[in-house]
Amino acid sequence: MNLKNCIRCGRVYAYDGFSICQQCRRDDEEDFRKVKEYLNENPGANVAEVSEVTGVDAKKIIQFLKDGRLEVRDENNLLLDCERCGKPIRTGRFCEKCSLEMQRELNQAISRKDPNNIPSGKIKERMRIADKYRKR
Ligand SMILES: [Zn+2]
Numbered sequence: 001m002n003l004k005n006c007i008r009c010g011r012v013y014a015y016d017g018f019s020i021c022q023q024c025r026r027d028d029e030e031d032f033r034k035v036k037e038y039l040n041e042n043p044g045a046n047v048a049e050v051s052e053v054t055g056v057d058a059k060k061i062i063q064f065l066k067d068g069r070l071e072v073r074d075e076n077n078l079l080l081d082c083e084r085c086g087k088p089i090r091t092g093r094f095c096e097k098c099s100l101e102m103q104r105e106l107n108q109a110i111s112r113k114d115p116n117n118i119p120s121g122k123i124k125e126r127m128r129i130a131d132k133y134r135k136r
């Protein structure tokens with residue numbers, strides 16, 4: 001069994017792929033449920049208001065939104081900014097336009113890599129060995 005310290009509460013727990021312990025995750029689920037419920041009933045609420053009513057840390061609420069787990073249904077209630085261009089968004093980390101642009105840039109970066117390019121390390125290594133023998 002792989003034991004780890006929870007990065008949130010510091011307790012030792014059986015590591016199962018998450019950086020926080022089962023108890024903290026349960027707390028998160030509970031917080032998430034409260035926030036989601038409140039936003040469903042009050043789609044126009046802002047983070048400060050939700051935080052005050054539910055008792056959930058505002059940073060945590062924003063994290064839920066950034067993770068894309070939580071979405072504000074009110075078109076005009078934009079609680080987050082796009083991390084790339086600063087445009088107000090409803091969920092996630094980037095606006096639609098930036099997401100598309102970044103996807104395109106990523107695809108370009110991949111296709112730019114030459115598949116026929118032999119790693120030069122191998123050639124250098126061979127030359128180094130040849131040199132060694134020549135000097136003898
Ligand atoms: Zn914990």
Ligand SMILES: [Zn+2]
Binds near residue numbers: 085
């Ligand atoms: Zn953007």
